[in-house]
Amino acid sequence: MSKLLAVGSIAFDEIETPFGKTGKILGGAATFIGLAASQFKIDIGVVSVVGEDMPQEYLDILKDRGIDISGVEIIKGGKTFYWKGKYHNDLNSRDTLITELNTLGDFDPVVPDNYKDADIVMLGNLHPSIQLSVIAQMEKKPKLIVLDTMNFWMDNTWDELMEVIGKIDVITINDEEARQLTEEYSLVAAAEKIQEMGPRYVVIKKGEHGALLFHEDKVFFAPALPLREVFDPTGAGDTFAGGFAGFITEARNISFESMKNGIIQGSNLASFCVERFGIERMLSLEKSEIDERLHQFKELTQFNIELS
Numbered sequence: 001m002s003k004l005l006a007v008g009s010i011a012f013d014e015i016e017t018p019f020g021k022t023g024k025i026l027g028g029a030a031t032f033i034g035l036a037a038s039q040f041k042i043d044i045g046v047v048s049v050v051g052e053d054m055p056q057e058y059l060d061i062l063k064d065r066g067i068d069i070s071g072v073e074i075i076k077g078g079k080t081f082y083w084k085g086k087y088h089n090d091l092n093s094r095d096t097l098i099t100e101l102n103t104l105g106d107f108d109p110v111v112p113d114n115y116k117d118a119d120i121v122m123l124g125n126l127h128p129s130i131q132l133s134v135i136a137q138m139e140k141k142p143k144l145i146v147l148d149t150m151n152f153w154m155d156n157t158w159d160e161l162m163e164v165i166g167k168i169d170v171i172t173i174n175d176e177e178a179r180q181l182t183e184e185y186s187l188v189a190a191a192e193k194i195q196e197m198g199p200r201y202v203v204i205k206k207g208e209h210g211a212l213l214f215h216e217d218k219v220f221f222a223p224a225l226p227l228r229e230v231f232d233p234t235g236a237g238d239t240f241a242g243g244f245a246g247f248i249t250e251a252r253n254i255s256f257e258s259m260k261n262g263i264i265q266g267s268n269l270a271s272f273c274v275e276r277f278g279i280e281r282m283l284s285l286e287k288s289e290i291d292e293r294l295h296q297f298k299e300l301t302q303f304n305i306e307l308s
Ligand code: AMP
Pocket: 009, 011, 012, 013, 027, 028, 029, 083, 099, 125, 126, 127, 152, 233, 234, 235, 236, 237, 238, 239
């Protein structure tokens, strides 16, 4: 089986939406990436760090889905990364109320030996120097390195971010972040500039308005499925990235055409993620539901126009 290595946070999240609030629940980018990618027939290993306060049954959720967590370090006496967020009424924007880095603050990632030859590497949103360290530990050049990042790193660690962006193949960022990164309003112009920084493929996420894939002079657009029920968008971006990376890993095909399907698979999985708090919906997700929604995606985007 093809191998995917994912690095990212494993967290306690506390979430408030217009529909209610949670206590501390399992979250983190690596958790969402792992759960999404585990829907594909691949080997997946996660590199992360948690404190001793992380219940074993939370880690078992990942293990039970076939995710190799031997790269998840448990720091004795340490506390797990904690994030609290509150969504506005439109659910499109949120305020971060609390970020306690805890063990993530001095995370020194160690890639397990059996993942140093992973085919695909998914670098979840983290300090760019952690992402660089993971790339440096790979013994075989991965076929594809996918990077997710956010405005926080643009504001605070610009030089390291530029260094890691120069070493990767695919970047996934949201529209506002693409504009901040390039100082371009047009997303087409922004994607061109980002490609000049390094990545050959640029994925710009537009939340409930879908995602764009740019490569050279080609562009592809995947809508987000119009959903009746959007409950909690936390982790949608990571689920999208995990679905994308998981699909490409299974397909063993790195081409624009293959990535189009990857974008659809990522969007499809993200559409489930937002239906419940945190990871809840991803845990009950059945293969038949995934397939059914892929049909809906096809219906949504197909039309028969007569062209001369
Ligand atoms: P998303 O909604 O896809 O942007 O991702 C939300 C997840 O990102 C939550 O589960 C958080 O635990 C995690 N997260 C938030 N801020 C950070 C950060 N600074 N570093 C790493 N992970 C974070």
